[in-house]
Amino acid sequence: MPKESYFEQVYDVVRCVPPGRVTTYGTIASFLSLGSARMVGWALNHCFGAGDVPAHRVVNRNGELSGRAHFRPPSLMQERLEAEGIKVEDDKVVEFDKLFWNPADHF
């Protein structure tokens, strides 16, 4: 498999997200200039088994842990975020604007 699928493109960006920071689906899609926000979430759905992809650092534009239901256990996403110093309340990232990390900024 010499060619990277769209999944791997997303995984690569997610891996670049530093601990204690979060990003959104739309941001990744915009950064890749490919696909859409829905695809990013869909790609992450297949990430389990694709290696160590910190999918818990990816949230929706509201800062909500929309993908927590896909973790096992579902609370694992919040556990991971809190382990990195991110506070989560009511399934939402506290001070999401501050913790937001833009891949384009790192670039």
Place this chain on the structure above:
DNA sequence: TCACTGACAAGGG
């Protein structure tokens, strides 16, 4: 080949 799916985002009522 065609149709449906999906962890979202933005706009309109």
Place this chain on the structure above:
DNA sequence: ACCCTTGCCAGTG
């Protein structure tokens, strides 16, 4: 301010 509809596009059956 909230709820609903539309658009998005690669992958799978």
